[in-house]
Amino acid sequence: MQPTQPRGKLKVFLGYAAGVGKTYQMLSEAHELKRKGHDVVVGYFEPHGRQDTIARTEGLEMIPRRRVEYRGTAFEEMDTAAILARHPEVAVVDEFPHTNVPGSERAKRWQDVDVLLDAGIDVLTTMNIQHLESLNDHVWQISGVRVRETIPDWVVQQADQVVMVDLAPEALLNRLLRGVVYSPERAKKALENFFQESTLVALRELALRQAAHEVEFRQDGLNATQSAGSGPQQPSEEIPAPRVERILIHVTPDPSTAMVIRRGKRMADYLHADCFAVAVHKQADAESVPAPEREALERHLNFARNLHIEARLLQGDDVAETLLEFARLNGVTQLFLARPQEHRVPAFLRRNLVHEVVALARDMQVTIVAERKRG
């Protein structure tokens, strides 16, 4: 075990697409730190064949990657153990959301970074907004791409700084067409998904708003300036003191649950609210829940836990009543439910959970989360 030492500081360079210059800016900062006398190494660097960026690594110490065999193919991963042994002051680690090849000590690169931070090493890293878990549906809606490599929001929130690396989409498209970002074949493919102008503009707006949110989130730790108008909006005397919000997300086996969880958690983060996720089964004991249903529930509850949501599986004959009882006991102010599926059965013949919950929740707000669709 490491002796007790202050945890390293994490700085994230946030972009909205490949080629905006995240790695370049990160390496520039590494040079700057080195010039100031800090001990800096490159822990992992992804060249992508970009000459400008590759040139930027010159003069920086590189920790060789580790070769990993998986199903007969050789992969190269960051050598976390070697970085720990070298123990620099600062490590540069490209591609924060990367998933390690199966069989690696840790599943995700952000977990490797966590180990470096725990050892007291400062880390500079890069990521694109597409990889933030709570924006997964939104990104899909914008781009049609379901991003698999995601980072839970709390991991990014733990960073000491998040810097927006901005570039106008037109300039980015120019770079792509000039072959700076990708090889011609990859560039052609990229133009078909993320690299459409409207997609880039929308992703960029998402990234700017997220960066602003990250900045605001970190202001709480700083002394307020003399003025009262420190917040974005002048609180007038008529506004009652913000009440403490508590959000409860209803978890079902239905795939739409992931969307409800992300949306509810994002709302909770922005409102500084506590967040619960609850599934209800009717069987007397959890064991007798049919296997596919139980597995889906467990998967969704685990997904919620990974996002730092307190998740529970409850038993109750009446789903609406069980949810409401839990909500009241825990001081919940807002319930998040999936939108009811359209059925062939006429509406008046069906039991509808939304109706029942709305009717019972006389003291709470109920949010019915829209299914995000591709327009």
Place this chain on the structure above:
Amino acid sequence: MGTTRRPTPDEMLRLIQAEEEGRARGRLKVFLGYASGVGKSFRMLDEGRRRKERGEDVVIGAIQPQTSDEVADCIRKLEVVPLLFIDQKPVMDVPAILKRHPRVCLVDGLAYDNPPGSTNLSRWEDVRDLLAAGVSVITTINIQYIAELGPRVEKITHKHVTQSVPRSFLYNADEIVVVDAPPDTTSQGEGTTAEEDSARARMLSELREIALLLAADVVDHQLESYLRRNGLSTTFGAQERILVCVTPRANARPMIDSGRRNADRFHGELIVAHVRQPKMRPDYQAALESHLAYARKMDAQVEILEGDEAVDAILTFARERGVTQIFVGHSLEKGWLQRLRGSHVDRIIRGADGMDVRVFPH
């Protein structure tokens, strides 16, 4: 920036017409910063240098006195149109630039006030003239010089600035890039206390947040105009837009308060709407007026919608304006379950494609 809103279709039409007329105009690119020393001028000059290397005709029209070696290096590689001096005060030589007519002109300090006796009062008007003549401009500005943000920034910095550029000028820029460099808060400044450093860090952080949000708003405008130009109506902007539906009998205040908090937290837009009903009872009319007055006080945009079908009117409006959350109230009286089925609330839930619906108990 809770007051920025999505343009109406008419405004969009005017915008598009303006764009059509502007084909021969130069392009405007703005590097936006939140403090001096974040590197805006360098980014501008570096871009000028790179463009020149790629064969574009680039000149420097105006540059602030610089100290950094990197910047001086860039300046050496570029052609400079010398500044004019009026009463020993510098001003950009617009006639000389127009005569030289480069493809791109670099103009530092967009908010700079010209000395008395100049053709234009401010440098941004000089830039406007260059653009009109077909010269593209790359320029820099700090958020404290944006007219509409002045009062807010002044509260944070306690510094009064007189120079300013209207925000609409930035909204019409072809490109805006935020130069984001978080303040170095790790080291204590010389001769300052930890408290002073912390207050300064907070101040810079607040300014930085404003700059990022302003850039996001400009980008949102660009996205709007792009979608409209291409005949797309998909609402996938990143901005939250909250529509609170009020009726005379609604318990409107909690809904509006909640909407306000939400809009503030997400830096989104708050709209309070009511569907006009013919022959309303006087006491209902009075209650409604009071709700709408409260909405205005809470800085919401108030909209009176027309339509025979309230639900249709609301949903049509919500789609048009790219609403992401609809707030509705429902009253709980006897026979609620029957009432809920096929009720307004129910129909809004079913019809609100792609929007969250938040139901408030009354």
